[in-house]
Structure formats: C-alpha cells, structure tokens
Amino acid sequence: MQTGKPASIGTLVAMIALQEQLLWPFEQLLEVARDARKTRALFARVFEYLDKPVEITERADPVTIHRSDMRGAVQLDHVSFAYGGQSLRAIDDVTLIIPAGSHVAIVGPTGSGKTTLGYLLARLYDVEAGAIRFDGVDLRDLGFATLSQMLGVVSQEPYLLNASVAENLRFACPEATGAQMIAAAKVAQIHDHIAALPEGYDTLVGEGGFRFSGGEKQRLALARTILRDPPILLLDEATSALDTRTERAMSQALDALAKGRTTITIAHRLSTVRDADMIVVMQHGRMVETGIHAALAAKGGVYAGLLAGA
Template sequence: MVNENGEFKDSSYDELAEKHVSVRRVLGLFKAYATRLVLLLILIVASSALGVASPFLLRAIIDDALPNGNLGLLARLAGSLIVLACLGAAMGALQVAITSRVGQAIMHDLRVSVYAHLQTLSLGFFTTTRTGEVQSRIASDIGGLQALVTHTASELTRNVSTVVMTMVAMLALDWRLALFSFLVLPVAIWISHRVGILREEITYEQQLRIADMSSMVQESLSISGIILARTMGRTDHLTRRFVRSSEGVAALEVRSHTAGQWQWAVIDLVLQALPASTLLLGGILMGQGTSVVTIGTLVAMIALQEQLLWPLEEVLRSSVEIRTTRALFARIFDYLDRPVEIRERPDPTIPDQDSIRGAIRLHEVSFAYAGSQRPTIDGVSIDIPAGSHVAIVGATGSGKTTLGHLLARLYDVDAGSISYDGVDVRDLSLQSLTDLLGVVTQEPYLLNATIADNLRFAKPDASDDDLVAAAKVAQVHDMISALPNGYDTLVGERGYRFSGGEKQRIALARTILRRPRVLLMDEATSALDPVTERAMSQALESIARECTTITIAHRLSTVRHADRIVVMDKGQIVEQGRHDELVARGGVYAEMVRSTL
C-alpha cells in the first residue's frame, strides 16, 4: 500500500522484489535471442542516425539551396530526405517483425518455465495455494509483461539511441542552444522516477486483487460452486462479493493510470515551452551581431528539439512502465524460486521393468506437515510382500491417506525410509516410480475430454481392446457401452456427467490400463454400492496375482479379504493381522467393526 505522499506503508513488496528481481535476471530472459537482438540494435542505431541527419539537410536547404536559387542542390537535398524516409520506414518494419517474434518467444519461454516448475513442486504447495492464484500468475502477470518484451524494450532502446544521437547533433549544431535545451532533463528524470515508484506498488496490489477475483471466479463458477451457491441460496451474496472485488480492481486500475498525472503535466508543460524559449534565446543571440546562429540553424535546432522531445517523453514513460513491471516480475520469479522439494537424484536407479516384483518395506517412517505441532506419521514400519493385498484402515485423521502420499512420493519422509524391491523410493527415478505404482484416489479427477481420452491419459498407445479390457475389470464397460457415443462420450467438467461411483470406476480403469506392479487405492471404492463393490473386488482378484495391492479404506467391507489389515491411530500402527484375527482380539479394529453394524 502507498500513502498520500507516495511512500510505502508496507515493506513486504519491497522485500519480495529485492529478493527475486534484479536487472541481470530480467536481462537473462533475452539471452537466448542475443543474435537477433544484436541485429535489432544495429537497425535501431542506424534508424536513429538517419533521423538525426534530416535536420542538417533541412538547414542546408534553408541556408544554401533556397537563398541561392540552386535548384540542383535543392533537388539533391530533397531527394536525400525522401531516401532517408524510405530507409527509415523499411528499418522500422523490420524492427517490428523482430521484436514481435522475440517478444512472443520470451513470453512462451516464461509461461513454460513457470508451468514446468509448478509441476515439480510438492503436493504441499498446491494444498495451500488457490488454483485461481496460480492461473492469475501464469495468465495475468505474464500477460502483463507482453508490452515490455514485445514493444517497450525495443522502443526504449530506439528512443534512447535517438535521444543520445540527437543530443550530440544539437551540440554540433550550436552548443549554447543545446545546453539551454538540456536544462529540462534533470527535472524530467526526477519526476518520472517518482511516478514510477508510485505506480510500481499500485501495480503489485492490483495484481493481488486480480488474483483474488480470478480465484473467486474459479471457485464460484465451477460446477461444485454453482451447486453449493444455489442449494444454499447464496447466489446474490456471491454476486455482491464479486461486485466488490471488481470495483476494487477497477479503482486500482484508475489509480494505476492516473497516479502522477500532475507531475507528467509539469513535464509536458516544460517540454512544450522549450521551442518557444529556444526561439527567444536564438533571437537574442542573433541580435547581438556576433553570433553564428542563422535562421537555418534555429529551424534545424527546433527540428532536433522536436525529434528529441517525443523520444525523451517516451523514454521517461518507458522507465515508468519498466519500474511498474518489476511488480509483475516479483510475482513470477517468486514462483520460479519456490524450492523443488521432490528431487530426482543425479544418478537415479532405473530398475528393469521385468525384474520388478512389487515388494514394499516401510522402516520407521515419520512425517509431519509444515507447521504441524505433532507428526502425522510416527515411526511406522510395514513389510508388504510382493503380490500380497494389504489394507490400511483407521479413523479420520489417523494418517492413512498421508501414508499413501508418502508411498507415491508426493511428499518425502522426514525420517525412516520407504523402499520398493529393496530400493529406497528417493533413489528411484521419478519415471520408474510412476511406472511401478498406480494410484486411484477417493476424489478421481477426469479431464474434460472423452472417456477414451481420459483412459489413454495413462497409456497413450493403448488400443481399443485395451480400453475395453481395463473397463471390464473396473466394472464400468457396460455403463460406457450403453451411452450413445460409447467411449467417445465427453465426460464434462471434472466428470460431472457421471455419478461418483462411475467416476471412480473410470479412474480405476485408467490406472489398471497401465498394469502397475503396485496398485494403491485410497478410498477408491467409497462411492460404489455394495453390489458393484463386490463385483469389482472379484474382478480385481484377476489382476491381484500380478501386482501388490494396498487398499486405504474407511469402509471395512472393502478390506475383509485382505491378506493383512493394518490399523492406524494418531499416525501409529496399533494393530495388524487378518480380519478374523483382529475381530477375535477385540481391540480397535473389532470396535470399528461393531460400530458399522
């Protein structure tokens, strides 16, 4: 936030920008395109030089060709002006083509870098970050840089080149008039710097508000959000909340464009008064009788001033825009600098797929979420033989789902180890782990595509027969076949065309299609009716001989026939054994069974 004097009231943005943004880092975005940028610089300098030459030709026309009636000289000088104009136009068009291509390439690189980096972050980042915020940084923040990388940067370079060359030409033309013209520069530069500081913080706050609005749209206009709002009778409330958010964005947009306008008015006034002042000074010098100032010199000086003033104003405005985009870079680089918590070793183990058996060992595994006062998993040890079926059960909050996340290496353990066939999961290549392990969660995510496309997301080269075989195992083939478009049916946003049980079965079929050696099902059948659940359990037995199955469940009917049931409570194993053994023991599991009767 900024106060009425343009001073920051909160240093959080300063700290963010200072930590993540530097000129060297921003310039590094352009490094891959150095050759084309050098060509662009040559064109800019050449174009500026052509522009500076024109006033000298004009002075020659006024002082030499016209007074002496030298039509030949006049024709040559006028022709030269036309040639310079043609060359300048051609160079300008080429500059636009280069800057557009380079600018869009940089935008593409930045978007891909942010997206790819976010793909590597741990699950913890996404559990604490709003989806709308992520979308805003990729779309709005990076989009806000488009003007800088495709236009402002090249325009700034061209205008700086023009300003420098014009200043040199003005000094060569008449140093006294030139120095008089330069008196406005320190004031103009200081004012533009103040305006840039003011607008930078406003832009950062503006992007925060835009991210809030984007999150609000993403949450309230999703299918779940619409159902919640209408069933709760809160549509008017959400509309009013959006109105307030939009009004805040609009107000900041106005502030962003109007901040410092009085200061700019002062600059404009001074710059507009400069030609008249120069004419007055020139007249005084000419009146002294000893001056070498001629009418042609005055006209050429005014032409050079006009050529100086517009690029100078643009340089000042560009400096404000660049200062403003620092706020955008701070938000983008903040994401790029988030540490990658799940890293692959430099020389990871890549086991031979044919040799993988699927034996799993958890040894004294402990884990706590950031900021948690106690461990979610505390000293858990389990040996799971290859090809066996182990169920993990417990009350809500017992840590069973977290254990599943650790098995899939969505988080890394804080202590202890998890190994597959004797290889620590942290030593496996990430691709080897995904090839080895298939995961089906309680809340399956389906892409807004056809059923076939959703299934082939797991195995792009799967044949139609493969899709059918996997769907049959998941007890969903008959349902799909009954649809008018069969496997070509669009599932809709997040699969809302289907019931929870149907989505779970489609997600299970998608995982089965990969034929993983270890199948991890986290409440994967919670939305199924008892009949379908029994049929699926029987079908899964056909693939159970080929893989190790881990079932995380709250509903005990899904785990009765497991080879071993592990009972968890407050992050620790309190019991384990077969269903009948645990019931006979009369402990925690037996109490869970009695509570379901």
C-alpha cells in the same frame, strides 16, 4: 388534459430509456472492474504457488528399474512424518514389510494417519525419518518415470481430463488398443455404462468429469490404472463413492486383478478389506495392530471397535 397525458407518458418512457442507455456503459465498466480484480487475485494466487520451492525433486542420477524386473515388494523402515509447521507427527515410527503380490489393507479411525501413509507411498511427500523402499530401492532414489510405472494410484477423488473417455484411458497407456481399453473397463465394471453413451468411448467427460457420477469417475480412474498394469496398486478409498451392489462387483474384479500384483488398500469401509492377506490398523499415526480379519475381530482391540461402529 387528455392530449397531455400521452405526451407525458411518452416523455417519461423516453427519459427511462435514455437513463438506461446512459447507465449501461457504467454498469459494464463496473463489471469489467470486478472481473479485473478477480483476475488479479487469481493470478496472485497462481504466482504465489509457482514461487514456492519444489519439495519433491528427482535426484541427478535416479535409479531406473526396467518394467520386466519390477516385482512390487514394499518396505517401510521406521517411517516418520509431520506436516509443515506441526510438531505432532502424522506418522510415527511405522515399520512394515509388504511382500510382492500380497494384499495389505490399512485402516483406522479418522485422523489415524492412514491417508498420510498413502501420500508417502505415492511420494506426494518425502518421509522425514526412515525410508520407504520399492523392490529394495528408496523412493527418493527412484526416477519419476520408474515410480510412475511401478505404482498405480486410484484415489477417492480421481481427476479426469476434459477429453474423451478413450483419451482419458489412453493417458495412462498411449499405445493401448481399443480391445485393451474395453478389457480394462470391464474389469473396472464401467464398460457397460460407457457403451450405453451416445458416442461410446468417444464421449467427452467434461471439465473435471462432471458428466459422470463420483462412482463412475472412480471406475474410470481404476480402468486407467489397470491399463497401465503397475506391479503395485494403491487404492485410497477407491470404492467410497460406489453403491453396495457395484462395490461388491468391483471387489470381485479387483480380487482377480490383484493376483500377482501388490495391492495396498486404504479403506474406511471395512467390508472391503476382510479378505486381505494382512490388515494394518493405524491410530494416532502409529501402527497398533496387524493381522487377518478374524484374528483382529476376536482380539477386541481397535479393529474390533471399528467393526462395532461400522
């Protein structure tokens, strides 16, 4: 009996090992099959996207404006827009003149249309009625290169390349010098953080910028836009991921940057727009109030209600 037990155990171990060896190829094949199904589904979505018609196109003979001739005047003339398949307009008959070099803030409750207005200004969508003009030229007539030079956008969720910090900054201005990059980073309140990294400006930001926090990515995106030096700056919730202290420091830097530049701020935090030359209040896609902070706060309207709920 004693001599049989070791043999029985050994046989059992050998059988288990053999079973694992036999099962391993099948498990591998199942894993390959699962990956193949995922890959087919992914490519199906990719090709479905690629097959969609391009909605934003450049006209055959686009208008070109030389950088030295750009002033930064913005005009919205009876602008209306509805997302595809929806009867309710996201933007409804908005008319607004933004003088070159001024700072205009666009605020409103959730769903008011302020973000959509930012999309239209960046020409991510084309207006359905009316027109948006930069320096008197309809956005639909401007060449893509000219529009890219005229407008710099810093969004709530900026995209960073899986490259070094320096390469991400130079993406906006390939000819930028090291000194120019540092100057832009200082304005955006991100230079000290970059300098403290082991490889400084040569540090890889990682896929999607995962090495940086949301606030740091926003400041990197702002530095990139500053480096391009556009005459029109669109800040779409650009300080939403910043803590109060950093936001205050960055606001001071933006005040200096905004001199001589048209700045359009789309904001949820009303503390960031108190000093704007004009505040535009949106509600249900329409422009319901305009004015400076003090006047709107005293009016007791929609803006005053936003302040009370802040």
